[in-house]
Amino acid sequence: MNQHRFTPGPWAVFHDHADPATARDYAEIRPVGTRRHDGESIAGLYLCDFPGSKQEANAQLIAAAPDLLHELRLAHTFIRNALAIMTPDQKSEWxxxxxxxxxxxxGTTRAHEREAVIAKATGVQR
Structure with missing residues (x-):
């Protein structure tokens, strides 16, 4: 059973539209290893060609979302584990x-902030 409420990563940005002219101006975000028309598209973006356009960077950020969430969850666990073995003096120094x-x-550990971001990313209400 899929433990995620979203399509698991990794995701990537593809510029492989059937029309080469459109491929230059269109980005599709989908899981790595899938092809166009597999029904696995996460999002599609038309890329504006004006100075300062951020669509390509936005597409790359969206594609990195599953990896970012995974790393945030790991960091959250590592920080909690470290805190569990620290002395009060070590926590004060930190x-x-x-x-x-x-x-x-x-919050010194920012645990609540991390939990809120994880909940937002996974659609879980707190």
Missing amino acids: AARNILGGNDSD
């Missing part, structure tokens, strides 16, 4: 280094 590094926030 917080101080985060503040010195410009990462001062309400």
Whole structure:
């Protein structure tokens, strides 16, 4: 059973439209290893050819979404595991280094923020 509520990655951006003229101006995001018309398309974008256009970068970001979510989940687990074995002094030192590094926030570990982003990405209501 698919554990995801979305098409599992990896995804990639393809410029393989049947019409070569259209292929230059159209990007399709779909799972790696699939072909056009397999019914696996995630999204299609027409790429504007004006200065400062960000469509190609947006397509690449969308294609990276499953990998980003996977890495965020791993980082969330690693941080929780590290916190579980740290002494109170080590946790205080970690917080101080985060503040010195410009990462001062309400939560030293940002666990709630990570959980919120994971919930948003997976469509799970918190």
